[in-house]
Amino acid sequence: TQWLSHVSSVWPLPQIVIPSPERYQLKPQSFSFGYRRYLDTKHSCSVLDAAFKRYFSILFPGYTYEANLITFSVLSLRIFPICVLDKLSVFAGQASLNAETVWGSLRGLETFSQLVYQDDFGSYYVNKTEIEDYPQFNYRGILLDTSRHYLPVQAILKTLDAMAYSKFNVFHWHLVDDPSFPYQSQKFPDLSNKGAFHPVTHIYTQSDVRRVISYARMRGIRVLPEFDSPGHTKSWGKGQSELLTSCYRGGTPSGTFGPVNPTLPSTYQFMASLLKEVASVFPDPYIHLGGDEVDFSCWRSNPYIRAFMRKMGFGLDFSKLEAFYIEKIVNITSVLRKTSIVWQDVFDYHERRKFLSVVEVWKQGCYLCEVRRVVKAGLRVILASPWYLDQPGPTHNWARYYNVWPLAFKGTEKQKSLVIGGEVCLWGEYVDATNLSPRLWPRASAAAERLWSNERQTSCVERAFPRLQEFRCKLLRRGIQAEPLSVGHCKHEYQSG
Amino acid sequence: TQWLSHVSSVWPLPQIVIPSPERYQLKPQSFSFGYRRYLDTKHSCSVLDAAFKRYFSILFPGYTYEANLITFSVLSLRIFPICVLDKLSVFAGQASLNAETVWGSLRGLETFSQLVYQDDFGSYYVNKTEIEDYPQFNYRGILLDTSRHYLPVQAILKTLDAMAYSKFNVFHWHLVDDPSFPYQSQKFPDLSNKGAFHPVTHIYTQSDVRRVISYARMRGIRVLPEFDSPGHTKSWGKGQSELLTSCYRGGTPSGTFGPVNPTLPSTYQFMASLLKEVASVFPDPYIHLGGDEVDFSCWRSNPYIRAFMRKMGFGLDFSKLEAFYIEKIVNITSVLRKTSIVWQDVFDYHERRKFLSVVEVWKQGCYLCEVRRVVKAGLRVILASPWYLDQPGPTHNWARYYNVWPLAFKGTEKQKSLVIGGEVCLWGEYVDATNLSPRLWPRASAAAERLWSNERQTSCVERAFPRLQEFRCKLLRRGIQAEPLSVGHCKHEYQSG
Numbered sequence: 001t002q003w004l005s006h007v008s009s010v011w012p013l014p015q016i017v018i019p020s021p022e023r024y025q026l027k028p029q030s031f032s033f034g035y036r037r038y039l040d041t042k043h044s045c046s047v048l049d050a051a052f053k054r055y056f057s058i059l060f061p062g063y064t065y066e067a068n069l070i071t072f073s074v075l076s077l078r079i080f081p082i083c084v085l086d087k088l089s090v091f092a093g094q095a096s097l098n099a100e101t102v103w104g105s106l107r108g109l110e111t112f113s114q115l116v117y118q119d120d121f122g123s124y125y126v127n128k129t130e131i132e133d134y135p136q137f138n139y140r141g142i143l144l145d146t147s148r149h150y151l152p153v154q155a156i157l158k159t160l161d162a163m164a165y166s167k168f169n170v171f172h173w174h175l176v177d178d179p180s181f182p183y184q185s186q187k188f189p190d191l192s193n194k195g196a197f198h199p200v201t202h203i204y205t206q207s208d209v210r211r212v213i214s215y216a217r218m219r220g221i222r223v224l225p226e227f228d229s230p231g232h233t234k235s236w237g238k239g240q241s242e243l244l245t246s247c248y249r250g251g252t253p254s255g256t257f258g259p260v261n262p263t264l265p266s267t268y269q270f271m272a273s274l275l276k277e278v279a280s281v282f283p284d285p286y287i288h289l290g291g292d293e294v295d296f297s298c299w300r301s302n303p304y305i306r307a308f309m310r311k312m313g314f315g316l317d318f319s320k321l322e323a324f325y326i327e328k329i330v331n332i333t334s335v336l337r338k339t340s341i342v343w344q345d346v347f348d349y350h351e352r353r354k355f356l357s358v359v360e361v362w363k364q365g366c367y368l369c370e371v372r373r374v375v376k377a378g379l380r381v382i383l384a385s386p387w388y389l390d391q392p393g394p395t396h397n398w399a400r401y402y403n404v405w406p407l408a409f410k411g412t413e414k415q416k417s418l419v420i421g422g423e424v425c426l427w428g429e430y431v432d433a434t435n436l437s438p439r440l441w442p443r444a445s446a447a448a449e450r451l452w453s454n455e456r457q458t459s460c461v462e463r464a465f466p467r468l469q470e471f472r473c474k475l476l477r478r479g480i481q482a483e484p485l486s487v488g489h490c491k492h493e494y495q496s497g
Numbered sequence: 498t499q500w501l502s503h504v505s506s507v508w509p510l511p512q513i514v515i516p517s518p519e520r521y522q523l524k525p526q527s528f529s530f531g532y533r534r535y536l537d538t539k540h541s542c543s544v545l546d547a548a549f550k551r552y553f554s555i556l557f558p559g560y561t562y563e564a565n566l567i568t569f570s571v572l573s574l575r576i577f578p579i580c581v582l583d584k585l586s587v588f589a590g591q592a593s594l595n596a597e598t599v600w601g602s603l604r605g606l607e608t609f610s611q612l613v614y615q616d617d618f619g620s621y622y623v624n625k626t627e628i629e630d631y632p633q634f635n636y637r638g639i640l641l642d643t644s645r646h647y648l649p650v651q652a653i654l655k656t657l658d659a660m661a662y663s664k665f666n667v668f669h670w671h672l673v674d675d676p677s678f679p680y681q682s683q684k685f686p687d688l689s690n691k692g693a694f695h696p697v698t699h700i701y702t703q704s705d706v707r708r709v710i711s712y713a714r715m716r717g718i719r720v721l722p723e724f725d726s727p728g729h730t731k732s733w734g735k736g737q738s739e740l741l742t743s744c745y746r747g748g749t750p751s752g753t754f755g756p757v758n759p760t761l762p763s764t765y766q767f768m769a770s771l772l773k774e775v776a777s778v779f780p781d782p783y784i785h786l787g788g789d790e791v792d793f794s795c796w797r798s799n800p801y802i803r804a805f806m807r808k809m810g811f812g813l814d815f816s817k818l819e820a821f822y823i824e825k826i827v828n829i830t831s832v833l834r835k836t837s838i839v840w841q842d843v844f845d846y847h848e849r850r851k852f853l854s855v856v857e858v859w860k861q862g863c864y865l866c867e868v869r870r871v872v873k874a875g876l877r878v879i880l881a882s883p884w885y886l887d888q889p890g891p892t893h894n895w896a897r898y899y900n901v902w903p904l905a906f907k908g909t910e911k912q913k914s915l916v917i918g919g920e921v922c923l924w925g926e927y928v929d930a931t932n933l934s935p936r937l938w939p940r941a942s943a944a945a946e947r948l949w950s951n952e953r954q955t956s957c958v959e960r961a962f963p964r965l966q967e968f969r970c971k972l973l974r975r976g977i978q979a980e981p982l983s984v985g986h987c988k989h990e991y992q993s994g
Binding site for chain 1: 677892927934979993
């Protein structure tokens, strides 16, 4: 059953796998990838061409892929896009992959790369296998926080590599927050000039951002930008005066600032202008608007804010003021033809919920109760609560992130279909490039299987464990600094630079 | 007071620092190191020569030290060994360092390197400073466990670098244990051939071991080998039959094995032979013999062991059998002219305690009670209990490792002088090269200051915090993957390979 362990070690587990003991040898010198050209045109697909190069190196470390030099092929992988399902078959001399989209082909390539193994003499093999596959949830995200600590672009790219290995497809970029504003805006350069930890070394230039987006796209990963407001904006105030609320003490300004000032027209002019830029820089149809953890004490201290509250008839209910603000920001976002995502706080205090589209549930406690409330209101949900991986913890507790059942609430099929996926959050209080990888991997891979695979086939922690261990060894082999899950070893240990 | 923050940021804090606002510029092109030759001979000191090269690169990243090309020196550091105290003075044009030993010079060089800083334009400066320094405890160790996970030699060397930066001086190498036996013995090659995770890729050859010892020595670090027995020896049994106790079930051998069999003469012949090799390979005058956590159930099950117990008059007290074994092993070690160190378990069950020399206290709970018991028995103590850093935990809990007072027990001065130091233990259940560095640093540096610096001057966590943060940035700058302690940034962030 040695062969079975190779074949069934694909992580996350595909929906249908039909393995076989029949194996074929792969020769790096004569292995080739190819794809059927769309509509017989001569246009090539740059995403697949680049993926072939990457996966060739992953399959055969030390060899270089020379697409044009191949004349004879012992085993080749041919990809046929435009089909009903992602379907991978390995037969004698040829593996074929049918995918609905080019992104599906990338997932299939990843699966194929995990099927290939080496024997003790270094020869490469793949077993005859049939796989049909598709993800359980469409949204499989990882949040990185580049405000509490700056992450060098290289660290982000490395994370994108690892995400693709676990079939994550959304990079939620929590770009800015209280501590720093590293996004270099074209229209408002002072935001990073004054709000970043350092205006030159600790920023993301437009070219950095483009590089991240393009690197992610080549791996089938969307980049979802978050510009969190009206709270979590201290760093914004340094480069944009009048934006934040001036806090008062004893009737006079105290010199400190609170959330964005929602009473001034200039605030909305600025936000519209900034979000317009964001909408054009980030091609994703979604923008995350934040909206979490707004502290009302500063608003309450400010006499102008209180006067505005009276004028608007909000009484003493500052959540109405917050709702007023968010509604305007969501409107701005709609005009830009982007769909907005907000943290659950907005759903909780907002009475006119139809106004919202996607809600991200993050609070601990009975998170499925909250999920149920959101879908009952007819809104879509992303679940993050059980996957706050910035918390350090013994790696052997990985099952805590595996035994999560996002649909285990009372509801109709239609309501359940509104749960579009989940997200691993790696907040930055105690995380930067020094510990990001071991804190994320392989614990995030446990979440990845939950979001990709069939729930019933992956309900047993004991059966998942050896597969996850083998997958972790594959991550090491690919240069990902993934923590050990228990005592033991990998054939190829992690080699530090 | 900018200058004061530079000067007083040395970690661990020196015993006496007299700072001054007067600063001198250092020019990489014309900076030189030198030392007074011992007894006017022409012999050079290879340890210092190599250290000069290292510290030049640390002081001036990007420049190369060319010892012989220096003709003019704006500021130079001259070292005068053979003196009473480690004493470092920086005056105009020259810094001088007087040290009792070459090892003291290395500590002084480290201190000097931490005094140098860059201004915003990249120029290098050092302030006029007088420092007198010596360590509070002589034994400042870090334990790495290479049995539960194999650590590539490179990961060990990198740890030795970082240890020197925090002035640790003992690398306690927990080489072998139950899961694997990676030490390649000259006399008993089957121990690693059969007991390592892999007989070729997951072992330490004689040349690996020599490399580690020499690399450590160049940095003023001793290498203390541990060959733990009679428990924790499962992996030994694979390559050395008859060594372990055969466990019985229902009157017949069950096929499983327990601790070393203490009843057979062949056991002591083997141990004498192995320890003789260890004593010659590792130059340190100490050997750690382990002796912890012996499970008696297998001994109890074995009729031959029980017969031996009766013959020896041990009754049913298996700790007497364990004491019998350890006493023989300690004797073997003495004959080899090495001093033995044992885990506290041996002290706890051993009635004839005078027989022991150094006891390492590791159990949690009232560890100072145990320290007191050991020193009252006239034995030396190494304290490890409060520094089990293999446990993951939020980095901001670093003060847990800082607020440790090894001498805070009732005892005479003489008894307190028997506490020779402390040790950070990084056990390997969930640690390997992927997460070793961020788990160790900077938390281990908190322990380092406790072991080096004056207790009264370092009793305030709030005052230590900014210094530790700056030291952590220095570690990043030197390529050590040290975790962040809080939100914020370093001028030079960690750049992954």
